[in-house]
Amino acid sequence: MYISTRGNITPQTSAQAIASGMVSQGGLFVAQDLPLINWQEYMDWDYSKIALSIMNSYLNDLPQEVLENAVKVYQDGRFDSDNPAPLVQVGDCGLLELWHGPTAAFKDMALQVLPYLLTSSLKTLDMNADVLILTATSGDTGKAALEGFKDVPGTKMVVFYPEGGVSPVQERQMITTGGGNTYISAVQGNFDECQTAVKDVFSSEDLRKKLAAKNMVFSSANSINWGRLLPQIVYYFWAYLQAIRQGKTVTGEPINIVVPTGNFGNILAAYYAKMMGLPIGKLICASNKNNVLADFFQSGIYDTKRSFFLTSSPSMDILLSSNFERFLFEASGRDATKITSWYNDLTRTGRFQVDEQTLDRCKENMFAGWADENEVMDTIQKTFKEYNYLVDPHTAVGMKVYQDYKQKSGDDKYTIIASTASPFKFANSVLSALDKDKYSDYDSWEALNTLSRITGWEIPLGLRNLKDKPSQEVSRVKPEGIASYLTSQFVK
């Protein structure tokens, strides 16, 4: 069963947690008990079989056959290698490449599975309505969600992105998705305005009623949904097993895990894996110049009232890491009263401070650091020079923070860094890291081809021929026009 971080609901089933996404009175769903996993028996299993076993330990109210179908996504050709998450050695650490899915970023690992879990949860709850999924995106989530939900029966997917606020590659990726149930809308405003407007629509009783009359309900595909976190736990077990097979560590020996962090979903999944019995030493939380989390680990103060920076790792340009609430819930000893009071402070004043004991427990499990833009560019360049291996800016943040950690702590345990995007997805930034003057005026398409030429790597399938693919219609709306756009599109 699932409880709320703020103690404001009676325990719910996994179907209820996944169908609702977040607790409507505020708070996030967390599993009442975390199962202990006997991972030693996974040694010779393939990825899908491990995923099935781990998901089974949490989702006992969903039909077995749904889960069996869900985990097939990792082996049915949607991922560009037989191993959906290979561990490769680069210098003194392992990189877990999480970007072999259809959109070339790690979000595919969960968003390919979520449609199965979400539609099955609704069915289990006897809600036979069609589900209308709304997602605001600054680039990566939108495309991964579109790919996941494309042509899934009983679902319609609408993505809202800020007009002019996503890269040309990301925009082309989204509008060339196809599928009879996907809708794309450019919002005339920035990302915050776009996201706030979509949130407002969620709480519109009027629209909810109109949709209900057409037998439709709202849902969301964003990263606080338990159905997105759970599939992410799997690849940390997979990483550890690969490290053993490659002789980098021995059974039972702890390793460190580094995660470039934005909304705190990916690193939270690693923390849950540790609680479920995976031998993990330190978790290393790496931020870019938007270093709210690194400051928190110094001071115990989470302060969102600060300047916001646009960086070369845009998926980590976040001041409010939604999933951090779940980590604090554990670090405080599952104290829902404390969580409620901290998050009320946050809403009221933009900041909160935790007690010393909670901060100590945070630090026991995690080290947090950050990298600035120059360090990120340097890391990309050096890694390519020394190891002939190219990382994207998000992964480079992780590598730099790991180097700092290793130097400061002297901890030389085997370490795995989550590599969250293909360098091709951020081709212009990566090229300018390699040679700023030479490539500065390349457009996105030239940049992709050039990167392929320099590395000898193929452009990922999902980014190939993007320029020539047929594109679908994009409607343009003002933030305040989203509700009437949805009405005209789906209710009439």
Ligand SMILES: *Cc1c(COP(=O)(O)O)cnc(C)c1O
């Ligand atoms: C979403 C994303 C992140 C941040 O992951 P969180 O789970 O939000 O912490 C990091 N890198 C890339 C490439 C992403 O798309």
